[in-house]
Amino acid sequence: MSISALPSQIRQQCRTGELKAPTPGLALGYVQANLVVLPYDLAFEFLLFCQRNPKPCPILDVTEVGNPEPKLIAPGADIRTDLPRYRVFRQGQLVEETTDIRPFWKDDLVAFLIGCSFSFENAMLNAGLSVRHIEEGKNVPMYKTSIQCIPSRTFSSPLVVSMRPLPAHHVVRSVEVTSRYYKAHGSPVHIGNPEVIGIEDLGSPDYGSAVTLRDNEVPVFWACGVTTQTAILQAKPEFAITHAPGHMFVSDLKDEELFI
Amino acid sequence: MSISALPSQIRQQCRTGELKAPTPGLALGYVQANLVVLPYDLAFEFLLFCQRNPKPCPILDVTEVGNPEPKLIAPGADIRTDLPRYRVFRQGQLVEETTDIRPFWKDDLVAFLIGCSFSFENAMLNAGLSVRHIEEGKNVPMYKTSIQCIPSRTFSSPLVVSMRPLPAHHVVRSVEVTSRYYKAHGSPVHIGNPEVIGIEDLGSPDYGSAVTLRDNEVPVFWACGVTTQTAILQAKPEFAITHAPGHMFVSDLKDEELFI
Numbered sequence: 163m164s165i166s167a168l169p170s171q172i173r174q175q176c177r178t179g180e181l182k183a184p185t186p187g188l189a190l191g192y193v194q195a196n197l198v199v200l201p202y203d204l205a206f207e208f209l210l211f212c213q214r215n216p217k218p219c220p221i222l223d224v225t226e227v228g229n230p231e232p233k234l235i236a237p238g239a240d241i242r243t244d245l246p247r248y249r250v251f252r253q254g255q256l257v258e259e260t261t262d263i264r265p266f267w268k269d270d271l272v273a274f275l276i277g278c279s280f281s282f283e284n285a286m287l288n289a290g291l292s293v294r295h296i297e298e299g300k301n302v303p304m305y306k307t308s309i310q311c312i313p314s315r316t317f318s319s320p321l322v323v324s325m326r327p328l329p330a331h332h333v334v335r336s337v338e339v340t341s342r343y344y345k346a347h348g349s350p351v352h353i354g355n356p357e358v359i360g361i362e363d364l365g366s367p368d369y370g371s372a373v374t375l376r377d378n379e380v381p382v383f384w385a386c387g388v389t390t391q392t393a394i395l396q397a398k399p400e401f402a403i404t405h406a407p408g409h410m411f412v413s414d415l416k417d418e419e420l421f422i
Numbered sequence: 423m424s425i426s427a428l429p430s431q432i433r434q435q436c437r438t439g440e441l442k443a444p445t446p447g448l449a450l451g452y453v454q455a456n457l458v459v460l461p462y463d464l465a466f467e468f469l470l471f472c473q474r475n476p477k478p479c480p481i482l483d484v485t486e487v488g489n490p491e492p493k494l495i496a497p498g499a500d501i502r503t504d505l506p507r508y509r510v511f512r513q514g515q516l517v518e519e520t521t522d523i524r525p526f527w528k529d530d531l532v533a534f535l536i537g538c539s540f541s542f543e544n545a546m547l548n549a550g551l552s553v554r555h556i557e558e559g560k561n562v563p564m565y566k567t568s569i570q571c572i573p574s575r576t577f578s579s580p581l582v583v584s585m586r587p588l589p590a591h592h593v594v595r596s597v598e599v600t601s602r603y604y605k606a607h608g609s610p611v612h613i614g615n616p617e618v619i620g621i622e623d624l625g626s627p628d629y630g631s632a633v634t635l636r637d638n639e640v641p642v643f644w645a646c647g648v649t650t651q652t653a654i655l656q657a658k659p660e661f662a663i664t665h666a667p668g669h670m671f672v673s674d675l676k677d678e679e680l681f682i
Contacts (some may be wrong), residue, residue, distance in 0.1 A: 206466035210484055213473065224470055226575055315486055344682055422604055
């Protein structure tokens with residue numbers, strides 16, 4: 163699939179099994195989303211966790227219990243087949259990766275679609291700001307921090323952040339450009355010294371790959387959707403499904419529709 | 423209580439029964455909130471309704487089930503005693519007004535605190551914009567519209583709006599000033615012709631009082647928290663409690679803390 167494919171074409175190719183690859187760069191300009199599927203009896207506590215932590219967990223859509231259609235962001239889509247790859251968890255343990263979760267679907271499941279950083283990265287590139295991991299052809303470096311999310315009764319997690327190095331004279335502009343993407347992690351959570359938020363070594367990210375930090379560059383940190391996955395690993399729910407890393411749901415929303 | 427009282431003092435006077443009056447103008451500059459209390463088995467569907475309709479229903483805090491303390495916006499407060507007046511509903515019918523809901527409290531109740539227009543009205547006044555119902559010493563005029571909120575499985579409602587007339591040259595400024603208050607209804611939902619949103623007669627509001635609309639003034643409409651009350655009346659839950667109109671919860675947050 164190409165950069166100019168429509169979201170519905172991407173989803174169709176996932177459905178037929180033609181597309182099983184990661185989605186960065188596909189249908190550029192359309193909003194991609196993290197997926198979390200949980201049983202209804204955990205839905206309130208998870209929604210509350212997201213509501214309390216909107217920077218790492220910005221909710222874009224929540225399906226009706228038992229219904230796999232994300233009506234608000236992609237009418238007619240089916241989250242059971244329309245992502246390229248999924249992860250299935252039991253008691254917080256990864257038990258399977260699959261490209262079709264219909265065999266696991268039940269009437270008590272609720273799907274949460276959560277905003278992702280691709281939206282603001284496109285905006286950064288359009289504004290002439292560099293996105294180092296794209297330049298270097300890597301996955302973004304992500305780190306667990308010493309910042310605790312506000313827990314709900316069932317879910318808690320350290321805040322996970324992604325990092326993008328910027329020359330000092332671009333840092334303020336990066337705040338301005340990303341802050342309007344409130345539904346895609348929004349403005350940075352920290353600028354500068356990583357130790358202040360409990361990161362000891364930028365060269366050893368907890369997820370993704372390290373990227374080059376040049377002289378006169380400042381590390382800038384944004385809240386990251388992986389936080390929802392660590393919250394699920396900690397809560398050890400009986401059953402959960404997520405997208406596989408980088409294999410996102412491509413919605414019909416345009417990035418600019420996330421503006422508030 | 424005075425304009426300069428601290429929120430904790432207002433709440434203490436509610437608790438002792440000294441204050442039973444409406445709260446507009448008290449502790450000016452601090453965020454006031456609508457209250458909705460529901461049983462846990464409706465909490466997910468109500469939170470989802472609010473999440474889907476953030477303009478009328480901006481969530482500021484949600485208490486843990488059975489716990490009456492709104493920890494995020496007023497640590498140490500007790501929503502059972504710290505508002506001046508409450509309404510108790512059974513099967514969607516108002517059965518009682520009271521100043522203390524401890525006799526009704528149960529371990530399965532969840533309280534939702536929802537942003538209110540007082541925050542952006544203060545900002546409008548500070549920006550030199552007129553707020554007609556305050557000038558005229560009335561309650562703000564509110565209208566049911568033909569716009570339907572996005573429903574959840576249990577909750578649905580027409581969007582209720584409040585109206586403030588502004589001279590044409592102040593309309594754009596009113597959008598700018600209120601839009602940063604995303605957690606207090608944010609920017610207007612409609613400017614100008616009331617018929618477009620199903621309002622036939624500005625002189626006959628569904629709630630509150632009509633105000634003067636002068637020559638060269640434009641009616642400007644904002645989403646209104648009364649929408650949550652109409653959603654509850656329509657859903658007819660077995661049990662619910664809300665604040666009495668105008669008798670809000672005064673939180674420790676400052677208006678500026680609602681900025682995003």
